[in-house]
Amino acid sequence: MTTRRGFLASLLASAAVPRLSWADAGDPAYLAAAKEPDGQYALFGLSAAGQDVFRIALPGRGHAATAHPSAPEAVAFARRPGTFALVIDCASGTLAHRLEAPEGHHFYGHGAFLDGGAVLCTTENHIDSGEGRIGFWSRSEGYRRIGSIPSGGIGPHEILALPGDVLAVANGGILTHPDHGREKLNLDTMRPNLAYATMQGVTERVELQLDLHQCSIRHLATDGDTLAFAMQWQGDLPDPAPLLGLHRRGGAPVLCQADLAEQLAMEGYAGSVALSGGQVGITSPRGGRAHLFGLDGAFKETLHRTDVCGLAARGHGMIATDGLGGVMRLGADGMTPLTLAPRAWDNHLVRIG
């Protein structure tokens, strides 16, 4: 029997839950995970000026976070080959949901929201077949699993929502198996691709020329028109292989390279990519530098910073984070430090909204 008091309480609860926005979490512009000096891991909300807006403890090192477009919810993925993801209520700092990868699958560490934030998409490995999958989860049903499609390749890493509820997926091409940790099992035969998909399946796949088959396509950024994809070279180093490509639907990819010395200095590794103000940037923590290119693929400049990795759009420029605790602004005047915190910022910086 429902008491009057209990009925009122449940009404209040249901009215309160879906109305929250990112303003209720302090209006952060970015999400970034970090390792703190005592060895703890936490998720931070950052303002556009790089100041802390909130801090929420995490149970361990994660990979990327995915921000809901309007509600103050962040999905934090365990590092691959992790089998869980945490939906964190950033307004209250509490765990809202825990997603478990379906049996026989694990997550790759990235996700994206479709349909105004109603559906979460996750990159996954179907372990027995090694086939990449994209999983779908319904937010309104408490992040219930509602289906999946093949990702169109092996080892899907970052996934991005494009205008019109189209997904872009970086199928990195690297086969791994949880029994072998992060060991790469197919370096001689790998063939990564960039795939476009809807919830019904993959609609377009883009492969690079065969001699670049060891360029693992891993991270993505878009301005809504051009898609930028960042790569990691899996062959012998040093090698001046391209680490960035630009693509438009139906067209041929444009590969971007700096001069020989600068290209080699990236050490075959791009950690993040961002696109803003008619420029595209990639970071190499191993090379201690970021490279900026024009949207025509022409190399613009190098910006130096030790262990720089996180990168996101900021106005007409960009913003970067590093493993020394620095948050930097990248603009026409080069790289300018914004803040320095006693923590190591982890791989990615995620823009909200």
Added chain:
Amino acid sequence: MIRSLAIALCLTAAIPVAGPVAAGVPEAVQDHILPRVETFAIQARALAVNAAADCTAQAVRPSFDNAWDAWLGISHLGFGPLETDGRALAIAFWPDKRGMVASTVAGLLRDADPVVDDPAGFAEVSVAGRGFFALERLLYAEDGSYDRDSYDCRLVQAIAQDLSRMAGEINADWADYAQRLLTAGEAGNTAYLSDKEAAQRLYTALMAGLEFDADQRLGRPLGSFDRPRPERAEARRAGRSLRNLEQSLAALNDLADALSDAPTPVTDAAFAQARAQAQDLQDPVFAMVDDPSGRLKVEIVQQSVRAAQTAVSAEIGTQLGVGSGFNSADGD
């Protein structure tokens, strides 16, 4: 005496590095970096002057060796002035998996490219066509020596002049760059945002130098047990493979000494062992990797270099409160 030393050690371990600049940074800058970049500038200048006076291979080789030795004294400082305009690679383009030095030098020779008469133009030639490895191709050409009035001769002079230019610029740039390291963490220093970042920079250079010696200088000729690759040894034509390793280890040992202001017995012993074992190889180009027992000796040197890396990490990294980069060590 022993007791007070023990207390001092405990204090060093317990209290994080404090003060305006991290311990070891001023010593590394004043005692290690600045004298060495000056030595390189002097030796590269001597190389250019000697090559201008007499460009024949026999005449140039001694100052070529001196300049290369001086370069190995600083080649591990791969940040700041050494990476401006790709200088480090323009000075020493190796490893060269695709044979770019050979093809670039061959292209210049084939075309008798007049760029050799224009220093500013030559500075824009591909990094694979400049520096010690391009010069090595000419001074140790397989098809014999060249004449005084040949194009080869002018190319030797142009490369030597270009090396001298870069060495001079590195020396000049370091005067300013040293201030950035020494004022780490002070207002207005946008290169090093805390004192620890300067220490981290030098520590990373030390570790990367050891890694390069183990993975590249030793690792490339070692190849695999089934397929050793002696032809991949660095500077094989000039017979400098072992010499380059020994010079590099000496420089890294010196940096380790400068960076640490507490005793580092494990690091000292590891460097001493690696350097002694390298010297004992007495094989200038690691040709011995073709033979199983010879290969084992080279592998042992490689293990000792890796042991030095471990020791530096445990003793000096801990002392400075720094480690390998969070993202560069483990990306995804």
